Every structure is written in C-alpha cells, then in structure tokens.
Amino acid sequence: MDLSDFASDNSRNIVLKSIVPQVCKDEPCCLGIDEAGRGPVLGPMVYGVSFCPVSCKERLADLGFADSKTLTEEQRDNLFSKIKQADDFIGFEVEVLSPNFISTAMLRRTKYSLNAISMDSAIGLLNLAIQQGANIKEVYVDTVGDSTKYQEKLQGLFPGLDITVTPKADAKFPIVSAASICAKVMRDQVLKSWTFKEGDDIVTGNYGSGYPADPSTKQWLLDNVDKVFGYPQFVRFSWSTTSTILESKARCVHWDDDEEDTAKGSASLFSFFAPKNADPKDKQHSFFEERHLKRVVSF
Structure with missing residues (x-):
C-alpha cells in the first residue's frame, strides 16, 4: 500500500x-x-x-x-x-x-x-x-x-x-x-522505510525489535540520546524506558517565565524566538504544529 x-x-x-x-x-x-x-x-x-x-x-x-x-x-x-x-x-x-x-x-x-x-x-x-x-x-x-x-x-x-x-x-x-x-x-x-528528519547524526543501524527489553533496542536508545533535544520522533517519549535514559543522560533544563514577572512588564520567554516586528500569533513553531498543540484563548 x-x-x-x-x-x-x-x-x-x-x-x-x-x-x-x-x-x-x-x-x-x-x-x-x-x-x-x-x-x-x-x-x-x-x-x-x-x-x-x-x-x-x-x-x-x-x-x-x-x-x-x-x-x-x-x-x-x-x-x-x-x-x-x-x-x-x-x-x-x-x-x-x-x-x-x-x-x-x-x-x-x-x-x-x-x-x-x-x-x-x-x-x-x-x-x-x-x-x-x-x-x-x-x-x-x-x-x-x-x-x-x-x-x-x-x-x-x-x-x-x-x-x-x-x-x-x-x-x-x-x-x-x-x-x-x-x-x-x-x-x-x-x-x-522510516525517514529520520532530525538530521544526519542519528545512528540508523540495528535497533532490534523495538521492545524495551531488547538489548539492541536499549543500545540504540543509548547511542541516539541527544543531551538537549532527547530523541527523534521515532521514539515514544511516554515510555518509562525513554524517560529513565533522559533523566540520566540528558541535560536538565529549567524554564523560568513566571506569570508574575510577565505581569510586571517582563517580556515573555517566547518573544526571544520571534523575528523583529513579527506578530508571534502569525505562525506556530514546528515543535507545536508537530504535536498538534494549539493556543487556548479565554473569552
């Protein structure tokens, strides 16, 4: 098909x-x-x-x-x-x-x-x-x-x-x-036929059956963990196998953007990623589009 x-x-x-x-x-x-x-x-x-x-x-x-x-x-x-x-x-x-x-x-x-x-x-x-x-x-x-x-x-x-x-x-x-x-x-x-769209650094060799207990799968996960971005979308982030490796191998990131600071006039963290004079509502980053996340508007 x-x-x-x-x-x-x-x-x-x-x-x-x-x-x-x-x-x-x-x-x-x-x-x-x-x-x-x-x-x-x-x-x-x-x-x-x-x-x-x-x-x-x-x-x-x-x-x-x-x-x-x-x-x-x-x-x-x-x-x-x-x-x-x-x-x-x-x-x-x-x-x-x-x-x-x-x-x-x-x-x-x-x-x-x-x-x-x-x-x-x-x-x-x-x-x-x-x-x-x-x-x-x-x-x-x-x-x-x-x-x-x-x-x-x-x-x-x-x-x-x-x-x-x-x-x-x-x-x-x-x-x-x-x-x-x-x-x-x-x-x-x-x-x-899986196409890895995250770049050329991914080790695309033997990943075994894909089951968490498979030694080849475990090794593939260890070989492909990125300390900042985690894994390509080929991996299910919701599995405990993934979260355990990320907790031990990836960087811990803290996002400080408190509502209280924003209310006092501080710029939102997301504003630093937008081009100058661009309306941040015009287009979502691919991160949000790929995960089907949409803005919630209160009336």
Whole structure:
C-alpha cells in the first residue's frame, strides 16, 4: 500500500483502506480487529481491521491465517498478498498511529491512556467500514484492558452488532488473524522505510525489535540520546524506558517565565524566538504544529 503520505510527515497518523467488495455490501459480514506494535518503545502502533461475508468464514480459514506473532515475516507477507488477491470477498483497513501522536497524547495534562488510544482507533476503523458500505453484523476484537468493559463499551456504541471481545482473538478467529496480518505487515513496512528528519547524526543501524527489553533496542536508545533535544520522533517519549535514559543522560533544563514577572512588564520567554516586528500569533513553531498543540484563548 502507498505509504508516501506518511513518509512525508511521519509525525501524523494515516488511515489506508482497500475497496469494499460488492459481496461485502450485499451479504452480512464479520469483521476482526487487532493491532501491532502496542508494546515497543520505537515506531508506530498500527491498528487493522479485516472483513468478509459470514458465508465465507471457511474460505477465509482455508487461506491459512494464524496469529501474526507466530509467523515469520515472509509468511506474513505471503498472507497479506493473499488478502489483497482475495479482493472479491475480503476488505481491510489500517490506521498507522505515529509515535509522536502516542507520546503527545499520553503526556498531555488530561489523561489519555494507551488503552483509550487503542479503543478509539478500533472504533474509528469499525465506523469507517460501516460508512464505506460494508454490511457488518459480527465483530471480533482482540481485547485491550478489561474485555468485559471493552465489550460493553462497543456494544453501547454499536447496539445492532453481535460483538465478541476476548483475549487471543487472533488465534481464535481467522478474521481477526487477517486483521493482525494487515497491522503487522504495515508496521514492518513503516519501520523499514522510516525517514529520520532530525538530521544526519542519528545512528540508523540495528535497533532490534523495538521492545524495551531488547538489548539492541536499549543500545540504540543509548547511542541516539541527544543531551538537549532527547530523541527523534521515532521514539515514544511516554515510555518509562525513554524517560529513565533522559533523566540520566540528558541535560536538565529549567524554564523560568513566571506569570508574575510577565505581569510586571517582563517580556515573555517566547518573544526571544520571534523575528523583529513579527506578530508571534502569525505562525506556530514546528515543535507545536508537530504535536498538534494549539493556543487556548479565554473569552
């Protein structure tokens, strides 16, 4: 699938989707939801959904789907090719959630947990499938958090659907396994094509699996820590692995710009970064734009 838009700006999320086969509009369908990359400290998390007519469940199973974590990369790629070739009865969607988005969301003042991010992505993709015309009747979801509460939430949002939320759904239901394959293959492709926009000083060698316990990942994080700016956006700043290294390796910075001083006539710290005679409200610095931070105006 075309990842050029994400490659040009990997600080933002992107949704990619197949066409909806006509049979998926005409017949009742089952839909599976799963993710890849929830635990790593590096790279995006990718959510995937796959759907097909209920009448094609056995046909789907015959293609040989299994939990993507138990398969080699080559096996996953082969299965993803089968999904694309079976576009007469299988549809799919993926959302690539950038590490920048994950970090910004989890570190904002109003708590937005990884579970909430995951659920919102799953809900968004399910809504998209329905809006695209897929006749969804059954939904199978690999759970995050408490499966009972998650199922109740989904059932409340989609009362007309038969929803099953359960651990290891990717090993129990071929349609979830297909979604797992889509998510994992897309994450692998993103990692291989990642463009570091922060400069040429980044060591782009072996970063391992991206999981915090991986020695190669740990070494890559140690090799790439910047004492002032921390890490490139490839890294999830909201992970304790990252914050622990930054606390020990990076400089401690204090920003003194008290409201009391400003009220007495002192210039705001941000004014020193603006060109002369420029209105600071004209354009935000890329730091704020990349993190989707906006000014709050009181009335």
